[in-house]
Amino acid sequence: MPSKIVSNPFASRLIFYYRNSRILEWRAYIGMAMLGFISSPTFLTTLMPLEVFKFMLTIAFYLAFSFSINNSFDAGSDALQKEKAEKNPVATGRIGFKEGVVFSTCLAATGLLLTHCWFKSCFSIYLLLVALSLAYSAPPFRLKSVPLIDLASHGLFFGTLLYLCGVSASGSTTFQTILIGASIFIYSVVLEIRNHLNDFQVDLSSGTRTTVCWLGYEKSLTLLKVFLIFHWLFLSAISVFIHPHIVILNLFFTVSFALAALRQGLSDRYLRFADICTCIIYVLILLKEPGMTVFQFGGNS
Numbered sequence: 001m002p003s004k005i006v007s008n009p010f011a012s013r014l015i016f017y018y019r020n021s022r023i024l025e026w027r028a029y030i031g032m033a034m035l036g037f038i039s040s041p042t043f044l045t046t047l048m049p050l051e052v053f054k055f056m057l058t059i060a061f062y063l064a065f066s067f068s069i070n071n072s073f074d075a076g077s078d079a080l081q082k083e084k085a086e087k088n089p090v091a092t093g094r095i096g097f098k099e100g101v102v103f104s105t106c107l108a109a110t111g112l113l114l115t116h117c118w119f120k121s122c123f124s125i126y127l128l129l130v131a132l133s134l135a136y137s138a139p140p141f142r143l144k145s146v147p148l149i150d151l152a153s154h155g156l157f158f159g160t161l162l163y164l165c166g167v168s169a170s171g172s173t174t175f176q177t178i179l180i181g182a183s184i185f186i187y188s189v190v191l192e193i194r195n196h197l198n199d200f201q202v203d204l205s206s207g208t209r210t211t212v213c214w215l216g217y218e219k220s221l222t223l224l225k226v227f228l229i230f231h232w233l234f235l236s237a238i239s240v241f242i243h244p245h246i247v248i249l250n251l252f253f254t255v256s257f258a259l260a261a262l263r264q265g266l267s268d269r270y271l272r273f274a275d276i277c278t279c280i281i282y283v284l285i286l287l288k289e290p291g292m293t294v295f296q297f298g299g300n301s
Helices: 011-022 027-037 049-073 097-118 120-137 149-170 175-198 198-205 211-215 217-242 246-263 269-287
Strands: none
Touching: 011 049, 011 097, 011 149, 027 149, 027 175, 027 198, 027 246, 027 269, 049 097, 049 120, 097 120, 120 149, 149 175, 175 198, 175 211, 175 269, 198 211, 211 217, 217 269
16 A cells, blocks of 8 residues: 655745755855854864854855845746756745745844844944845846956855955954955855856846856856966965965966866866865965964064
8 A cells, every 4th residue: 555645835845945045055155154263363262162053053044045045036047947947946936936035034134133143243244245145136236147246246245255254253354364365255256157157058048147148158268267277376375475385285286277277178077176175275274373373474483
């Protein structure tokens, strides 16, 4: 006798909300925020696991909001491609547009409230993150459809500002954190160009005028190569100030990736390996001697 399947409407809604938040796509952005949060010289001695959990929770609400609001306003274009529609319950009609916007608003409001209660020092940055993320996806600004501005805004709300939010929550901004924040901006732009290259046909069909659609596919591939090389060169440059011992490693990655990009093109395997190596460099920068600032390297012992 076949088993009886019991439908639970409440559980179904939760599943759809989970899918609308696209949690599996948070990895890089959680990493950026946490890199800032644990970069404080006093992190290991003063911050407790509970503080880490609370900060990650506030960032989780922000990321869930960002992906959810983007799904809501991208529903029309996502419906044109099966793969993207499967990740967007609004595009498939599982969640209504208004419901998606209300759900997104609740996520943002909860994140803002928790940040105000737990991390007042970074509340203004968190508020700016929410505002930029909203402006990126929603009219009348819809920064996603403004060439070049789409890259710059992504570099901020899914890059530098995420990192600085973590820095402000656990410590204070220094020259060193500004350098790392600039590096993360470049890397976030790289991620955005890659995303828009993958979405090129869908964006073109739906009239979404991203930088990639504006430049064309081939020119955008060249732009991606330029930003990747600049990314590694900039990492090598800031290593001189932050962690001189890894400059040689950075230069090795720079030359290797530049040659690979010129000879073999930008395959998924190449880009994933570049991501891993980028993470390694950031971790090595983080593992410098505790309490040493950028101005102390090369100074008196």
